[in-house]
Each structure stands twice: as structure tokens, then as C-alpha cells.
Amino acid sequence: MENNLPKPIGPAEVMYSGIIFDIIHQNMQIGNKTETYEVARRSPGVRIMFVNDDKMLIAKEYRAEISGWDYRLPGGKVFDSLREYKEYIDSGDEIIDYALKAVENEGREEAGLVADNIEYFSKSGSGGRTVNWDLYYFVVDKFHENEGGQMLEPGENITCDWMDFEDVRAVP
Template identity: 35%
Template sequence: MSGNEESASHGKIGEVIHTKQPDGRIFERYRRPPGTRLVIISPDKKILITREHRQENDKIDLRLPGGKVVDSLPEFHKLLDEKADMVEEAIRGAKKEAVEETGLIVNDLKLLTIARAGATVEWDLYYFEVRNFGEHPDGQQLEHGEDVEVTWMGAQELKDAIERGEMHEWRSVGVLLGLVLPKL
């Protein structure tokens, strides 16, 4: 943390940060470790999508595979203290999540964008394009309680699913509609 920041409260994965402004006021924001999302594109230009039950929606949601870069606040603090290259850390996390959620080994990850949540919530999502991948010999390696179905969708099929409200992570919708699907 920088000299004008302090952690006002924290949980397992995130914290409330108070930053003293030059005029003495306190700016408050929530900060958590960044996440990753993978845009895995097949040779026939289909995108790998997962179907999984999401607690925040209490329903099945279409998702881009991905997850947290690190699993705890102390791990995140260590990265911040070491001034770690977050893109490299995100690549490491994305490769791990790819195997867990999809059963794929991904290579040659290309950073598409970093989607920021906003001024009062610091939760960056690192989006990577992947065209070089292969199957892991052990397949998916889901965590206890996870039920993730993998499917491939063409551009129009994915647009239609988004329009029907089947994908609820709006940052991913924006990346797909703005950066990915127009180029397929």
C-alpha cells in the first residue's frame, strides 16, 4: 500500500481502502485481487463458453472461463508489495483456471484488454485471447462444488444468447461485443 492508503476493513479476498486526499478528505474504495477471463477461439472461429450455476444470479449463466489471479488477500498484498507484473501474474492464473474449468492447456495468451470496475471498486479483469490450446490428459479439474459445462458457440449464436440475457457478466459482454465478435 502507498503511504496515504490504509486498510479500513477486510475479508478473505478483499478490503476497504481509505486514501487521504490532499485536502484531507478520505476517498474510500473496495479492492480485491484481479481476475482473468479467457477468450478461447477454435480454428473454426467458435468461442469456448462455460455454463455454470452462479450464486450471485441463482441461475445458470454463460461465462468466459477464468477466475482469480490469487485466492487470498495476503497473496494479493504480497504481489503488490513486490510490485509484481500483474499481466504475468494474470497469465499464470489464467493458465491454471483454463485447466480447472475447461480441461485445456492454453498457450500464447494475448492480452486483449484490462476491464476496470470503476473508481470505487478496484477489481480488474484481464482478458486474454487464446488460439493455441490442447486437451489436458486429466480433463477438467473442478473445485469441490463446481459444476461447469463447456461448450463452443459461433459468433451469431453467442450474440443471440447475450440478447436473450443468458450472459450476466457485463464486462465480458462488452469485451465480446466490442473487441472479439466484430473480428471473427
């Protein structure tokens, strides 16, 4: 069974670097075979669970890439560019410090709320073998309204609604 575990051969190679994704090739040794793995790597993101009594804040955002509305927890990118993400990777710093800063920024921008108490909840990775995109989840149970309300970027169309926990389960 150990013979079947993929082992990297040499360094990974960035084949393409876009605005959001890097496409990476890594040659792997699997038993007596060699195979090239391809992975799309994206800068990590944060999702914020704003909770108030028995309600949670859900964002409704128009997404041009799906030509429709997306319902989700407020949040966004930890790094604004792949260059910043690569600098972080090379730095050896802890991601959690950057993620906490993103929670503060995204809470103000998307939800119009300033987080007074932020607790790390969990991390999820998605995409299995083909996509590397980590999301860091945080709970914010103490907050106040941002003096200027939401601070949306050009092209963003986001509204937020408080929903009962049970109703959140039914969100598409």
C-alpha cells in the first residue's frame, strides 16, 4: 500500500498565473509510474458567522460569473492578489493573523459591521486533488454598525439579512 502513495518528483511548476488562480503541475511517482498532477491554487478566503441571539447574518450577492444571486456568509479574500499570497507563502508567517485582518475588513465592507469579538471556528479545504482553496470560518458574536454602513467595491451588489438558524439551513 505504501508503494501506491504519490511522492513528488522535483519542485512544482507554475504553468499559468492569472488574476485569481495559479495552475500548478507537479510530477509524482506512484509505484513504478510517473504522473503529472495539475492543481488550481487560489488565495484563501474567510467566511464570517455574525450571530445575534438565535439569528445569523446571510449575504445575498449578485455574481456575474453565475448570472445570478449567491447566498452565503459574508466574507472575502485573505489576500487581494496572487502576488500578495505568494509573498505570504514565502514569509513563513501564520495565516491566522492575515485571516483575522480580512474578517475585520470584509465585515465592514460587505456587512457594514465592525467586529468587536472574533473567534476562529474552523478551516475547510475544497476541491480535493484538483483545486486548492482554503476557507477560514470565524464567529463574531459582538459587533457594532460601521459608521458609514457597507463599503462595497465597484461592481459589488450585496444585501445582508438576519435569519433564524433553522431558516439558514434552507438557503439555496
